[in-house]
Amino acid sequence: MPPSAPPKRVRKSPEARRAEIVARAATIALTEGLECITMRRVADDLAVRPGLISHYFPVAEELVAEAFGTAAGEELEELMPAERPAGSALVSLAGFFARSTGPRYDDMSRLWLNARHLSRFRPVLAERVAVQEAAWRDRLTRLLREGAAEGTFHPEDPAVAAIQILVVLDGLGVHANTDRSDRPPAVTNMAVITAERALGLTPGSLLDLVDAARNAAPTPTAATPTPAPRTPPPTAPTTARTPADTAPTA
Amino acid sequence: MPPSAPPKRVRKSPEARRAEIVARAATIALTEGLECITMRRVADDLAVRPGLISHYFPVAEELVAEAFGTAAGEELEELMPAERPAGSALVSLAGFFARSTGPRYDDMSRLWLNARHLSRFRPVLAERVAVQEAAWRDRLTRLLREGAAEGTFHPEDPAVAAIQILVVLDGLGVHANTDRSDRPPAVTNMAVITAERALGLTPGSLLDLVDAARNAAPTPTAATPTPAPRTPPPTAPTTARTPADTAPTA
DNA sequence: TTGCCTATTGGTCATGCATCCAATAGCGTT
DNA sequence: AACGCTATTGGATGCATGACCAATAGGCAA
Numbered sequence: 001m002p003p004s005a006p007p008k009r010v011r012k013s014p015e016a017r018r019a020e021i022v023a024r025a026a027t028i029a030l031t032e033g034l035e036c037i038t039m040r041r042v043a044d045d046l047a048v049r050p051g052l053i054s055h056y057f058p059v060a061e062e063l064v065a066e067a068f069g070t071a072a073g074e075e076l077e078e079l080m081p082a083e084r085p086a087g088s089a090l091v092s093l094a095g096f097f098a099r100s101t102g103p104r105y106d107d108m109s110r111l112w113l114n115a116r117h118l119s120r121f122r123p124v125l126a127e128r129v130a131v132q133e134a135a136w137r138d139r140l141t142r143l144l145r146e147g148a149a150e151g152t153f154h155p156e157d158p159a160v161a162a163i164q165i166l167v168v169l170d171g172l173g174v175h176a177n178t179d180r181s182d183r184p185p186a187v188t189n190m191a192v193i194t195a196e197r198a199l200g201l202t203p204g205s206l207l208d209l210v211d212a213a214r215n216a217a218p219t220p221t222a223a224t225p226t227p228a229p230r231t232p233p234p235t236a237p238t239t240a241r242t243p244a245d246t247a248p249t250a
Numbered sequence: 251m252p253p254s255a256p257p258k259r260v261r262k263s264p265e266a267r268r269a270e271i272v273a274r275a276a277t278i279a280l281t282e283g284l285e286c287i288t289m290r291r292v293a294d295d296l297a298v299r300p301g302l303i304s305h306y307f308p309v310a311e312e313l314v315a316e317a318f319g320t321a322a323g324e325e326l327e328e329l330m331p332a333e334r335p336a337g338s339a340l341v342s343l344a345g346f347f348a349r350s351t352g353p354r355y356d357d358m359s360r361l362w363l364n365a366r367h368l369s370r371f372r373p374v375l376a377e378r379v380a381v382q383e384a385a386w387r388d389r390l391t392r393l394l395r396e397g398a399a400e401g402t403f404h405p406e407d408p409a410v411a412a413i414q415i416l417v418v419l420d421g422l423g424v425h426a427n428t429d430r431s432d433r434p435p436a437v438t439n440m441a442v443i444t445a446e447r448a449l450g451l452t453p454g455s456l457l458d459l460v461d462a463a464r465n466a467a468p469t470p471t472a473a474t475p476t477p478a479p480r481t482p483p484p485t486a487p488t489t490a491r492t493p494a495d496t497a498p499t500a
Numbered sequence: 501t502t503g504c505c506t507a508t509t510g511g512t513c514a515t516g517c518a519t520c521c522a523a524t525a526g527c528g529t530t
Numbered sequence: 531a532a533c534g535c536t537a538t539t540g541g542a543t544g545c546a547t548g549a550c551c552a553a554t555a556g557g558c559a560a
Binding site: 033035110112113114116117118119120121126129130133157159160163164166167168169170171172174175176177178179183184186187190 | 283285360362363364366367368369370371376379380383407409410413414416417418419420421422423424425427428429433434436437440
């Protein structure tokens with residue numbers, strides 16, 4: 001009997017394999033951070049050799065950007081579905097705020113924080129971040145605009161209102177890695193209150209709906225049972241190496 | 251003549267050297283990012299051997315935390331001086347907002363973004379971030395409280411108002427690494443407007459003062475002439491190694 | 501069934517980093 | 531002026547990462 005079982009290789013279609021890789025990377029991004037997306041790490045998770053990953057993503061940064069885009073995109077879909085019942089603007093918005101709370105959303109906050117910082121060093125990621133930012137902004141803007149058409153919202157400018165709401169959400173989200181237990185309600189509910197003001201809703205009306213939605217659905221996808229801590233990484237800089245400066249090779 | 255000049259060593263007092271190291275690290279943190287604070291990098295900048303740095307900071311993470319604390323502390327002092335003329339609450343607040351804009355403040359936003367993200371992996375840094383966060387919050391709270399005593403501000407709760415203002419500033423700050431050129435005034439001035447609301451000021455009054463302050467002092471410490479780009483670092487994770495697991499050595 | 505295309509493997513290489521350590525040389529003290 | 535303390539040097543180690551490549555084997559097509 002051979003020392004170690006002769007590793008039998010599974011051969012998948014490029015599309016399937018690529019999708020598998022991106023999906024795995026997206027999960028890592030969401031639960032452990034973009035810095036943890038490494039050729040070796042993804043390969044290990046998929047029980048595959050590192051070389052395979054770099055075969056699909058010759059440049060690591062590309063995979064990171066792809067992972068972020070996928071994760072952020074899927075989260076957007078879950079938080080603010082593109083498809084929604086007609087005349088449901090108010091309820092949809094309340095649902096969005098309800099879902100934008102709790103540990104479930106913390107992962108998302110952490111991811112955005114992560115991506116926005118890393119964008120400083122990774123152009124490709126920065127581009128993806130810009131795209132997702134626009135996507136979130138546009139979808140919220142659309143919701144507000146449709147709500148205005150329905151007669152429930154009365155924003156001066158839907159686009160501006162959307163940005164204001166997102167800015168507040170971002171401001172609250174930056175503390176995802178910090179203690180927020182002693183936050184007063186006037187702070188916790190800032191996003192909702194901002195929305196009420198920007199949309200000309202009677203104070204407290206939206207907040208009531210949000211609270212109701214929160215109690216109705218304790219947590220959509222079940223509370224994250226502690227993602228997968230694994231030993232975290234400090235993150236050491238690596239001057240963006242181009243494939244060339246690793247030695248031209250003979 | 252010897253190949254390379256026999257490096258003459260300068261011997262400084264531990265306090266002086268340590269201060270020198272921290273100062274340098276703080277500058278790097280502010281201009282290039284916390285990930286760029288590396289034993290080698292700091293040593294190079296100070297024309298000293300890496301070993302010296304690790305002599306003063308056996309664990310790298312400690313230096314990073316120290317650098318952040320110093321940088322953030324000094325910035326706070328510049329943006330919201332502890333000492334200020336009596337009865338100047340309104341003007342002081344306006345000055346704070348005026349200084350909290352433009353490229354000068356972008357470095358600070360980037361640093362906070364950086365620190366908050368890195369806190370996810372570095373406990374020591376996280377602790378420092380919490381301390382600085384409290385410092386900023388407390389100083390702003392004090393300013394608001396004193397302004398209330400002076401009769402110029404009318405906050406329901408100074409502490410809450412302070413947090414709300416900071417949350418908005420944070421929300422605006424997360425885009426420090428992104429394009430913000432197409433931001434409407436209603437967004438750019440969100441922090442000021444939030445302050446006016448939270449402090450019961452007549453709409454636009456504070457904003458006028460801020461604009462005046464902006465024009466008066468184009469930029470405190472002169473516009474940063476493009477920090478020191480140096481080749482940026484992607485940032486590769488390193489499972490936090492304890493000094494022990496590097497091999498006990500015989 | 502045979503054969504070819506290519507997905508996948510199994511390493512190699514160079515680089516960057518933190519940590520550790522023995523030897524050296526400033527500089528204040530005696 | 532000689533001494534001793536310790537700040538500083540000069541390497542050595544070990545680890546992790548991304549990039550690169552020739553050889554192998556999986557499975558669809560002929």
